[in-house]
Amino acid sequence: MKSESKKILIISYIVIAAFLLLTMRLWQLQVLQGSKYRKLSEANRFRIMTIPAPRGILFDRNGIPLVKNSSYYCASIIYGEFDKGKVDLLSKVLNMPVEEILEKTNKKGMSPFVPTRLKQGLSFSEVAYIESRRSDFPGLIIEVEVSREYTYGNIGSHLIGYLGKPNLSQSKDPAFGDVPPDAFIGQWGAEMLFDKSLRGTPGERVIEVDSLGREIRMLIEKQPIKGKDIELSIDIDLHKEAEKAFGERAGALVAIKPDTGEILGMISKPSFDPNLFTKGISYDEWIALSRNKNKPLLNRTLQSQYPPGSTFKIIMAIAGLEEGVITPETKVDCKGGINYGKWHFGCWRKNGHGVVSLHRALVESCDVYFYEVGKRLGIDKIYDYASTFGFGKETGCELVNERRGIIPNTKWKQEKRRQPWYLGETFNTAIGQGYVAVTPIQMAVMMGAVANGGHIYRPTLIKDAGPVLLGKAKARPETLEIVKRALYGVVNEPGGTGWAAKSQLTIIGGKTGTAQVIAMRDGSKYLPERFRDHAWFIAFAPVEKPEIALAVFVEHGGHGGGAAAPIAKKAIEGYLKNSTLNQACPGDKARVQGKKQN
Amino acid sequence: MLRIDRRLIKNFDWITLSVVMVIALIGIMTIYSATRPLIEGEHPQFYIRQALWLILGVIALFLMVSFDYIWLGRFSLYLYIVGTILLIAVFIFSKAGMGAQRWLSLGPISFQPSEFFKLIYIIMLSQHLSITKGPINTISLFRVFFLIVFLPFILLLKQPNLGTALIILAIFVPLMLAKGLHKKIAILFVIIGLISLPFLGNILWEGLRDYQKSRLIVFLEPGVDPTGIGYHISQSKITVGSGKFLGKGYLRGTQGPFRFLPEKHTDFIFAVFAEEWGFLGSLLLLFLYLVLIRRGLDTAKNARDDFGRFLALGITFMFSTYFFVNVGMTLGIMPVVGIPLPFMSYGGTALLSNLLAVGLLISIRTRRFELFH
Numbered sequence: 011m012k013s014e015s016k017k018i019l020i021i022s023y024i025v026i027a028a029f030l031l032l033t034m035r036l037w038q039l040q041v042l043q044g045s046k047y048r049k050l051s052e053a054n055r056f057r058i059m060t061i062p063a064p065r066g067i068l069f070d071r072n073g074i075p076l077v078k079n080s081s082y083y084c085a086s087i088i089y090g091e092f093d094k095g096k097v098d099l100l101s102k103v104l105n106m107p108v109e110e111i112l113e114k115t116n117k118k119g120m121s122p123f124v125p126t127r128l129k130q131g132l133s134f135s136e137v138a139y140i141e142s143r144r145s146d147f148p149g150l151i152i153e154v155e156v157s158r159e160y161t162y163g164n165i166g167s168h169l170i171g172y173l174g175k176p177n178l179s180q181s182k183d184p185a186f187g188d189v190p191p192d193a194f195i196g197q198w199g200a201e202m203l204f205d206k207s208l209r210g211t212p213g214e215r216v217i218e219v220d221s222l223g224r225e226i227r228m229l230i231e232k233q234p235i236k237g238k239d240i241e242l243s244i245d246i247d248l249h250k251e252a253e254k255a256f257g258e259r260a261g262a263l264v265a266i267k268p269d270t271g272e273i274l275g276m277i278s279k280p281s282f283d284p285n286l287f288t289k290g291i292s293y294d295e296w297i298a299l300s301r302n303k304n305k306p307l308l309n310r311t312l313q314s315q316y317p318p319g320s321t322f323k324i325i326m327a328i329a330g331l332e333e334g335v336i337t338p339e340t341k342v343d344c345k346g347g348i349n350y351g352k353w354h355f356g357c358w359r360k361n362g363h364g365v366v367s368l369h370r371a372l373v374e375s376c377d378v379y380f381y382e383v384g385k386r387l388g389i390d391k392i393y394d395y396a397s398t399f400g401f402g403k404e405t406g407c408e409l410v411n412e413r414r415g416i417i418p419n420t421k422w423k424q425e426k427r428r429q430p431w432y433l434g435e436t437f438n439t440a441i442g443q444g445y446v447a448v449t450p451i452q453m454a455v456m457m458g459a460v461a462n463g464g465h466i467y468r469p470t471l472i473k474d475a476g477p478v479l480l481g482k483a484k485a486r487p488e489t490l491e492i493v494k495r496a497l498y499g500v501v502n503e504p505g506g507t508g509w510a511a512k513s514q515l516t517i518i519g520g521k522t523g524t525a526q527v528i529a530m531r532d533g534s535k536y537l538p539e540r541f542r543d544h545a546w547f548i549a550f551a552p553v554e555k556p557e558i559a560l561a562v563f564v565e566h567g568g569h570g571g572g573a574a575a576p577i578a579k580k581a582i583e584g585y586l587k588n589s590t591l592n593q594a595c596p597g598d599k600a601r602v603q604g605k606k607q608n
Numbered sequence: 609m610l611r612i613d614r615r616l617i618k619n620f621d622w623i624t625l626s627v628v629m630v631i632a633l634i635g636i637m638t639i640y641s642a643t644r645p646l647i648e649g650e651h652p653q654f655y656i657r658q659a660l661w662l663i664l665g666v667i668a669l670f671l672m673v674s675f676d677y678i679w680l681g682r683f684s685l686y687l688y689i690v691g692t693i694l695l696i697a698v699f700i701f702s703k704a705g706m707g708a709q710r711w712l713s714l715g716p717i718s719f720q721p722s723e724f725f726k727l728i729y730i731i732m733l734s735q736h737l738s739i740t741k742g743p744i745n746t747i748s749l750f751r752v753f754f755l756i757v758f759l760p761f762i763l764l765l766k767q768p769n770l771g772t773a774l775i776i777l778a779i780f781v782p783l784m785l786a787k788g789l790h791k792k793i794a795i796l797f798v799i800i801g802l803i804s805l806p807f808l809g810n811i812l813w814e815g816l817r818d819y820q821k822s823r824l825i826v827f828l829e830p831g832v833d834p835t836g837i838g839y840h841i842s843q844s845k846i847t848v849g850s851g852k853f854l855g856k857g858y859l860r861g862t863q864g865p866f867r868f869l870p871e872k873h874t875d876f877i878f879a880v881f882a883e884e885w886g887f888l889g890s891l892l893l894l895f896l897y898l899v900l901i902r903r904g905l906d907t908a909k910n911a912r913d914d915f916g917r918f919l920a921l922g923i924t925f926m927f928s929t930y931f932f933v934n935v936g937m938t939l940g941i942m943p944v945v946g947i948p949l950p951f952m953s954y955g956g957t958a959l960l961s962n963l964l965a966v967g968l969l970i971s972i973r974t975r976r977f978e979l980f981h
Contacts, residue, residue, distance in 0.1 A: 013788075014786075014909065014917070015909055017785075017786055018905050018906075018908060018909045021782070021905060022902065022905055025898070025901055025902070025905070025928060026898075028928075028932050029894060029898050031941075032894060032932070032935055032936070032939065033891060033894060035939045035940075035941055036848070036882070036887055036890050036891065036894075036939065037887065039845060039848050039849040039939060039940075040848060040849055040851050040852055040853060040882065040886060040887040040890070041852070041853055041887055043849050044849055044850070044851070044852035044853065044887075045852070046849065047845065047846045047847075047848070047849025047850040047852075048849070048850040048852055050846045050849075050850065051846050051847070051849075051850035051862060051863055051883075054843075054846065054862075054863070055862055
């Protein structure tokens with residue numbers, strides 16, 4: 011009996027030890043780690059879902075929507091509920107490899123009860139098939155997502171822009187803190203510029219769920235606030251007409267409203283289809299786009315700089331008149347070129363223009379006349395006038411990565427090339443060749459200033475933004491009148507180089523330009539190469555009361571009159587069609603004026 | 609035969625009975641809370657059924673106390689044969705539930721023969737040990753093992769009912785030790801055990817069902833499969849831990865009703881209790897079980913005969929094993945083996961057979977001063 015009692019005593023000790031062990035474990039779980047587990051149990055119960063806010067719509071200046079928020083279908087899977095044996099069938103239905111499905115669903119640390127996105131942009135037949143065989147695919151859900159659709163595709167794509175996933179630095183930036191994960195943000199053009207307003211405020215839904223992720227009840231629901239709509243300054247009809255006229259050629263067009271700086275059109279060719287980006291661009295598509303040698307992603311209107319060619323003669327004429335080195339009556343005898351030292355500076359018309367005054371010199375674009383003006387002015391005066399028209403610096407338009415262009419002078423030459431300025435270079439500059447480089451948007455601003463009496467406004471993409479005056483060009487109204495009359499002649503008088511822009515609908519004034527592609531390292535290479543020249547045409551209309559000023563540039567387009575002028579005409583006609591309509595509506599005009607007064 | 613002796617009432621083990629009744633009532637309360645519907649809706653009837661089984665079980669308990677347990681010893685062989693036949697019958701007439709064949713239906717009532725078999729097995733083993741003279745030698749050890757333990761063990765493993773099968777083994781070993789082994793055998797036992805462990809482990813491993821394997825793997829490394837068993841373990845720990853020191857309060861637990869915790873009213877009932885009553889409440893509950901087990905051991909110590917002593921020991925071992933494995937599993941320190949917490953987990957047959965076992969314990973204690981008839 012004694013040994014029995016002893017055995018039972020031993021058993022009692024073991025039992026008590028086991029109880030102590032359980033007690034210690036309870037202490038550990040409930041007291042030491044209790045807060046952690048309490049939090050986990052709370053997190054178990056709530057699922058926070060973001061409701062994306064509908065993005066604001068971009069309108070053109072006439073209220074035509076440029077984008078749409080369209081919905082598309084996505085397939086997601088709750089892997090914890092999915093019948094793993096059916097992965098082959100699923101792969102066939104979704105037309106995606108089994109490995110891809112497994113890879114997407116087998117991510118570490120992922121709850122099996124939270125839906126995982128498998129495929130975006132299902133076709134209707136795929137959706138119909140899955141819906142009709144619901145019971146075959148437990149855990150597979152079809153979700154509707156909203157994506158951005160660019161109604162006009164390639165048209166105006168550089169200006170309208172596109173959406174994309176936030177990149178690494180953006181996702182860390184607190185400015186994008188309110189962007190829900192997986193949401194797209196504006197990555198280009200107006201979509202990027204006005205992203206903050208367009209984005210809106212996402213809503214939130216806090217849902218109490220059970221362990222299978224089934225919704226029990228909704229605790230909090232905060233409705234999303236739709237992003238602000240934005241009326242852009244552009245005119246989509248102008249775009250349509252002009253882009254059709256461009257065809258397959260590379261180039262750029264910038265049209266502005268002379269009295270406000272509003273950008274009516276901004277075209278860079280070749281362009282791209284922003285719809286490619288909205289559902290997530292594939293790597294191959296991106297490579298094809300970004301490595302294309304025609305550079306469709308480059309916004310040529312402000313990221314490319316070219317010699318202005320003969321369009322620069324407008325600056326020369328203004329500078330000459332203002333400085334008094336010429337009068338409208340000053341005559342020069344053009345014999346087809348001049349000789350300076352051992353070099354020959356030709357006029358584009360080999361036979362010469364004969365004796366011409368300023369008006370004819372501009373209308374027929376006589377080079378020899380402006381060599382003379384350049385010689386009388388000197389490079390530094392030319393520089394001063396070009397600068398007051400906004401050349402050599404950014405125009406300040408909202409879009410990023412704008413180039414400044416180059417207007418040379420003696421100081422610049424000394425700094426950059428460590429060489430003195432030669433008169434031959436002045437001749438080149440006088441006809442917009444050589445070192446001079448401008449962007450199409452600078453040209454449009456200059457044209458606008460000529461048309462509006464010398465005011466330099468900052469170009470803007472927003473309709474009725476209110477003009478921002480950046481400066482006043484050095485040009486008296488009488489001077490500008492003389493020049494404008496000549497620009498009228500370019501298009502409308504016999505012998506004018508811009509005859510191709512002559513319109514039946516309105517009176518257009520403009521100036522052609524042909525930019526030779528010259529490598530100008532030293533004096534031995536002044537002669538143009540056998541390249542096809544770039545074509546320029548800058549214009550404004552109607553001449554009496556300008557409502558639009560624009561610059562058209564066609565890469566390797568040949569002569570400005572032939573290649574660029576017809577595009578300018580189409581763009582102007584496209585715009586004025588709407589503009590005249592607007593004038594017929596007094597309310598709209600009152601609104602414009604009311605805004606201006608503010 | 610039915611005599612309500614005055615002495616019987618005087619010596620009645622009120623402590624064991626009241627401890628068991630308190631645990632069982634806590635169990636019904638906890639089942640009520642664990643199965644309550646989330647929003648409006650019908651409350652599942654589990655708690656009512658459990659209460660009915662409790663009433664039935666208490667009646668059975670008193671019947672058990674009123675009989676002298678010595679009769680069970682005398683009929684043990686017949687009981688054992690009937691019990692084994694029922695275990696076999698399960699394979700023939702059963703309806704499979706939860707991937708295992710455990711149930712037999714008798715008209716409207718389904719019951720698990722294995723629940724009653726445990727008791728019969730303890731009676732059989734105790735009877736056998738009580739008539740064996742002196743310490744166990746090799747021959748008698750093998751005889752006991754192969755005659756009494758082996759067949760039901762295999763049958764239960766085949767059901768499969770790993771929990772009960774392991775209980776059968778778990779009761780066998782300490783009862784043998786309690787009876788006393790020849791030193792040589794004890795040493796031999798240990799050596800054979802150590803050598804065969806890898807082989808035995810392998811054989812056992814191969815014999816396990818997939819879900820049993822995964823339970824073991826996941827116990828060793830809970831991160832492996834959070835959907836399956838690992839999910840059970842981590843959710844159970846969250847449930848217990850989130851109760852903190854004072855608990856969330858009765859009917860305020862969320863893990864059970866929100867279905868994060870699987871088997872909330874059966875195997876994981878302790879977690880639901882711990883969530884609502886916290887560390888303090890859990891400690892109190894552990895204390896109640898400790899009292900029950902200590903009382904059982906004391907009953908064994910003071911039993912009037914060897915049969916009663918082995919019987920009390922066997923029953924106490926059974927309760928202890930269930931208790932430690934179940935709570936250990938809930939707290940994440942034991943593998944997930946599907947065994948219930950005695951008196952608390954939902955399950956009619958188990959409650960009834962456990963109350964019968966308590967009846968036996970009380971009967972043994974109450975008759976500790978009686979002489980043989």
